[in-house]
């Protein structure tokens with residue numbers, strides 16, 4: 001690949017009553033440009049990831065980024081959407097503009113504001129990323145969709161409640177060290193494992209601690225082509241990327257396989273000329289703990305049906321052989337849909353630059369993998385990043 005991340009910015013994720021989509025995107029856009037040490041006038045193209053689907057009354061939001069700086073006026077700007085992988089869709093779109101020679105510098109922003117939406121509507125909005133004729137009435141919103149997946153997994157491979165609680169506890173613990181995370185509480189295994197008034201069942205075998213958060217937030221990246229990146233202070237290179245889109249209806253697929261995830265990882269690792277064991281860490285899409293469990297298998301960490309081994313044997317802990325979600329993941333950091341994929345790239349770039357917050361920084365982080373997923377393994381994006389300077 002011939003492009004790098006040369007600057008980034010990230011708001012804390014959380015519930016922000018005084019912020020708007022506009023205030024969030026303009027803030028991170030300016031901060032990312034300042035971080036890269038470039039002027040808004042140097043930007044050739046802007047890509048905004050914003051899912052929306054009813055969360056914000058304002059649609060048609062690409063132009064809001066221009067309000068960060070008058071020098072952004074009249075630049076090409078486009079909003080992209082690919083469900084919960086919207087952020088990575090924006091990043092990969094920016095990379096395509098660079099690969100096509102149409103841009104040397106691209107400003108990528110991801111945003112979502114979800115918490116102003118009443119609880120009953122949140123599930124309905126999120127279900128727009130399912131196949132409506134089959135899953136549009138699912139009780140519990142997207143948690144209901146993944147609750148069905150978890151039930152089928154338990155039926156086929158046995159009860160995985162311990163493994164799911166271990167994943168939840170790991171990601172919550174990791175989130176404590178991340179100042180950008182929405183929830184910085186070390187709940188521990190026992191709390192995540194037991195049903196309680198504070199941790200009720202939400203859908204099928206999934207409890208509250210098995211679910212990602214409902215969040216507001218934004219993140220931004222400045223991408224540059226190889227030549228331009230040479231003159232920048234920091235440069236985190238894209239060693240490889242891959243995007244595999246699958247059928248939307250779950251009835252057309254074996255939903256326990258996450259085949260699109262497997263294909264995206266295989267393509268990216270092959271392009272990067274590395275194997276999974278070469279990665280120093282992975283940020284993966286833990287929208288629900290069962291998703292992280294199945295992703296262990298889909299990325300090739302364990303055989304099918306044995307994902308639990310990766311967490312029970314400590315492989316994916318921060319000091320394990322492949323730390324997964326050292327940022328706290330969507331579980332603790334939060335999941336403002338359109339911002340999530342951009343955030344995963346920011347967290348990975350920080351680790352590789354040795355600039356992650358204290359306590360979150362991994363030792364010797366040399367190669368980072370990202371898997372961002374839209375829908376139930378429908379939009380599958382992998383990036384493999386490495387520090388170039």
Ligand SMILES: CC(=O)SCCNC(=O)CCNC(=O)[C@H](O)C(C)(C)COP(=O)(O)OP(=O)(O)OC[C@H]1O[C@@H](n2cnc3c(N)ncnc32)[C@H](O)[C@@H]1OP(=O)(O)O
Pocket residue numbers: 084119122126141142143202208209210211212213214287335373374375376
């Ligand atoms: C492919 C994809 O990415 S699909 C994923 C799309 N995203 C989703 O589906 C979001 C899933 N999550 C949710 O819908 C919600 O977080 C739910 C349903 C799990 C919980 O929401 P609610 O029941 O409304 O919880 P509510 O907001 O009232 O908060 C109650 C308490 O639980 C806590 N809480 C809320 N959500 C979570 C969570 N996901 N994990 C842990 N604690 C939580 C709150 O902090 C609060 O704690 P407090 O009482 O100590 O203040």
